[in-house]
Amino acid sequence: MFISDPVYRKIVVKVGTNVITNADGKLNLDILDQLTTQIARLCNQGIEVLLVSSGAVGAGRSIITLPVGLPPVARRQVLSSTGQIKLINTYADLFARHGVTTAQILVTKSDFRDRQHYLNMRTCFSSLIEQSVIPVINENDAVSVTELMFTDNDELSGLIASMMQVDAHIILSHVDGLFDLSKKKDNPEVIPQIDPEDTRFHKFIQPGKSEFGRGGMLTKCHIARKLAGFGISVHIANGRTPGILYDIVSGKSVGTKFLAKKPTHGRKRWLAHSEGMEKGAVTINAGAEKALRSPTEANSLLPVGIESVKGAFYKGDIIKICTENGEIIGYGMARYSSEKTRELLGKTGEKPLIHYDYLYINI
Numbered sequence: 001m002f003i004s005d006p007v008y009r010k011i012v013v014k015v016g017t018n019v020i021t022n023a024d025g026k027l028n029l030d031i032l033d034q035l036t037t038q039i040a041r042l043c044n045q046g047i048e049v050l051l052v053s054s055g056a057v058g059a060g061r062s063i064i065t066l067p068v069g070l071p072p073v074a075r076r077q078v079l080s081s082t083g084q085i086k087l088i089n090t091y092a093d094l095f096a097r098h099g100v101t102t103a104q105i106l107v108t109k110s111d112f113r114d115r116q117h118y119l120n121m122r123t124c125f126s127s128l129i130e131q132s133v134i135p136v137i138n139e140n141d142a143v144s145v146t147e148l149m150f151t152d153n154d155e156l157s158g159l160i161a162s163m164m165q166v167d168a169h170i171i172l173s174h175v176d177g178l179f180d181l182s183k184k185k186d187n188p189e190v191i192p193q194i195d196p197e198d199t200r201f202h203k204f205i206q207p208g209k210s211e212f213g214r215g216g217m218l219t220k221c222h223i224a225r226k227l228a229g230f231g232i233s234v235h236i237a238n239g240r241t242p243g244i245l246y247d248i249v250s251g252k253s254v255g256t257k258f259l260a261k262k263p264t265h266g267r268k269r270w271l272a273h274s275e276g277m278e279k280g281a282v283t284i285n286a287g288a289e290k291a292l293r294s295p296t297e298a299n300s301l302l303p304v305g306i307e308s309v310k311g312a313f314y315k316g317d318i319i320k321i322c323t324e325n326g327e328i329i330g331y332g333m334a335r336y337s338s339e340k341t342r343e344l345l346g347k348t349g350e351k352p353l354i355h356y357d358y359l360y361i362n363i
């Protein structure tokens, strides 16, 4: 299969557990063969692909039976570390049939914690792609515990998509996309396109998640909306549909597509993924909130708009920005410490705590 006019040149493909494992946890080799064949062919025609694959915990369940009372953290650690070997070997063998080399990259949230680490990760992925190696990425579940965990691989793959500035982030699930549940309840139709600024699609997201998955549709749509806001197209589609990646890369309308907005600067994209990495927080007043949210003006955060400061941070640290009612509206890089910010609270004529270029406000 050669795609004569691909609409994307660089993509992240995320594959969910339920796409590639059967109910008993065994890897579904037919589906994996279909997916690796598609990815290998895309690569062989010069399209750059980064693959984020779940399935380690699932595969572990088919290898080892654990005692019932084992605590959940230990269970996840044992299953993922045994299952990951099987998962990556399967990928390596299947890709090798097409003459494609793969690399295994296991990451934790702290690998992206500051700009230097983030740039190191980026260099690693770029170097692999330059050598035509497909990075097969997963969270390092054996060592990432609780607060250092990604919500799921939808979040991790979204971070990689924005870090690598890909054209599209393709989330392959076991469902066909986001269904419009308002009509035809028995046989709902997939919503073909979503503008990230139009939040009406939210009402269709059902809470909960599938049996072996971790995130669910809510995280998928949250990430999709955020990335589309940065200028990356996001597709949610069924990974079991034959030829799904060819269809998406050819520009066919399959699954749900979140339409890309204007591209956002790299530093702001990095800040957008700062949740859980902040060293402190500031609460701002209504005037500052209005200024920061302005769609037409590029405003920095000045001490005059800050009501209170939480935590201890220094120049260069990431801090969270909250409104008076506790809503987190964004993240930024502090230009001075929490101690100095406390001294300057509410004062006029002072330098911004966060300069506009180092500020990300949620859409």
Ligand SMILES: Nc1ncnc2c1ncn2[C@@H]1O[C@H](COP(=O)(O)OP(=O)(O)O)[C@@H](O)[C@H]1O
Residues within 6 Å of the ligand: 016, 017, 018, 019, 172, 173, 174, 175, 177, 178, 179, 180, 181, 204, 205, 206, 207, 208, 209, 210, 211, 212, 213, 214, 215, 216, 217, 218
């Ligand atoms: N409006 C909707 N359309 C489609 N699926 C939905 C919707 N709302 C919630 N879901 C749920 O989202 C799940 C898919 O997300 P997830 O469990 O993360 O799957 P995967 O493991 O394939 O990534 C489906 O099982 C489905 O029940």
Ligand SMILES: N[C@@H](CCC(=O)OP(=O)(O)O)C(=O)O
Residues within 6 Å of the ligand: 015, 016, 017, 018, 053, 054, 055, 056, 057, 058, 080, 138, 139, 141, 151, 152, 153, 154, 212, 213, 214, 215, 216
């Ligand atoms: N890192 C875990 C996957 C966690 C996860 O996000 O799963 P899923 O919701 O199926 O994409 C694993 O490999 O089992």
